[in-house]
Amino acid sequence: MQEKTLSEHAKSLRSGEYSSLELTQHYLDRIEAHQSLNAFISVTAENALAQAKRADEALQNNAENLNRLTGIPLAQKDIFCTQGVLTSCGSKMLENFISPYDATIVERLNQSGMVMLGKTNMDEFAMGSSNETSYYGPVRNPWNTETVPGGSSGGSASAVAARLAPVATASDTGGSIRQPAAFCGLTGIKPSYGRVSRYGMIAFASSLDQAGVLSRSIEDGAMVLQAMSGFDDRDSTSLQAQVPDYTSELSQSIKGKTIGLPKEFFGDGVAADTADKIQQAIRQLESMGAKTIEVELPNSALGIPCYYVLAPAEASSNLSRFDGVRFGHRAKEYVDLNDMYEQSRAEGFGDEVQRRIMIGAYVLSSGYYDAYYIKAQRLRRMIAEDFSKAFEKCDLIAGPTTPSTAFVLGENNDDPIAMYLNDIFTNSVNLAGLPGLSVPAGFDQKGLPVGLHLIGKYLDESTILNVAHQYQMETDWHLQIPGGFA
């Protein structure tokens, strides 16, 4: 059952091969059987079975008018507020936060008839690239349980890779959808900034955060992305632009499409076996009729320092709301109001979060604001303009998603900088607000998945989805199943 695509599930639910209730129970059983992955923070079995029952009734009465996703289960990243359900964001700070409202994307996916299985584990407040900063413990990568699944959407990635959910939501501030997709052999789509509402998605860095999907194929991902996307008046940066019909454009030929290859993405920093697989994927795309051309992104390497000023600055401001007054953790002992703030925050936030809040407070503080924060914002424009120039010559950009494949748990724990370098190819895409995705492109010598990164022009998810889908029609990397999870 768990091998079927979303379209196949939709068909089976309509033909009566199985009910949503049976399908939902099947996934709940798998989640139970594979608890050691620690992919979920909460499993909402009772809610899920009730939603499945309603979906079954709707499918019996009115199947032709229903969304294709009706009755299909999914997992929600624990960064999205879900009414009446614990929404922890991977933090002790929100260990007791039962959200009083739904995020827009939760509301929309509920309306589409999807069944929520539970909330997935993640790096605390989405700050991390390995899922090791979660207060709820690290998540394991089904391809090799000694390795990390990537982060911050590590729980969503592990769950979909292990077939504990057919698809999952995720969010990406500097690579948090695409890097776990690469590490877990999945398809991960981060749309253009503003495409998907941020309302009810717990904020990390508001000018960079964007919700998206982790799925087994582009076709599956595009279906769910369609249901999530579109204008929302509750998000002041939500786009009013028309959302294209993502699934209808997938089948076009990629003949004549020009793929830009930034020489900066193919340098010494990439592991040899990862680089080989990416070169192979590019040759595959060429054999399908795409043209390739070298482009330059001269400032892309500075995306990391730029990002590690801007993201912490925005985070230190966003996370000031956690004060132990209105919701979340409050310390048991304190001497006065200030002490209550300081104790509650020091107890509620983990190391990485406190580190980033402090970087943010530092670069925004008097005397350093121009040298760091404004400097980084100027650099951000240069990075964005590099992309604009490159896109004058090509329709999309390709490269590796990450410099190497999944690393061993604990390996980068004492070295924040080594951890930050995981996102060297992904975070400049967030700085520019562009759509990006990762698709499986083979395995390295250790048998771990390699991800191919495609970057599109602003608002042009369609081109990268089309190219990635056509690539999946010609390759079977995305169909591989980690051993023990078939």
Next chain:
Amino acid sequence: MSITPDDINHIARLARLKTDDEKSEFYATQLTRIMDLVEQMNQVDTDGIEPMSHPQDAALRLREDVVTRVNQREEYQAIAPDAERGFYLVPKVIE
């Protein structure tokens, strides 16, 4: 760029994070290394470049100043650490 434990005490105070000697020492070492990474930005001359705060330079959308949501005080206060009769309770701040 060297960040001292005293700098950490100052930053932690600004960010309302309780700190102690051991913690300040730990974060001073780490933030020094991270700020060294950040200093790489100085390799590029950014003079005359307009700072970019939104990925597409979009302005925030304004809306009519009308009531669009119902009051949900009870629901929101139900999850507060300490609330009573519509108020959030905090330690006494005025003697």
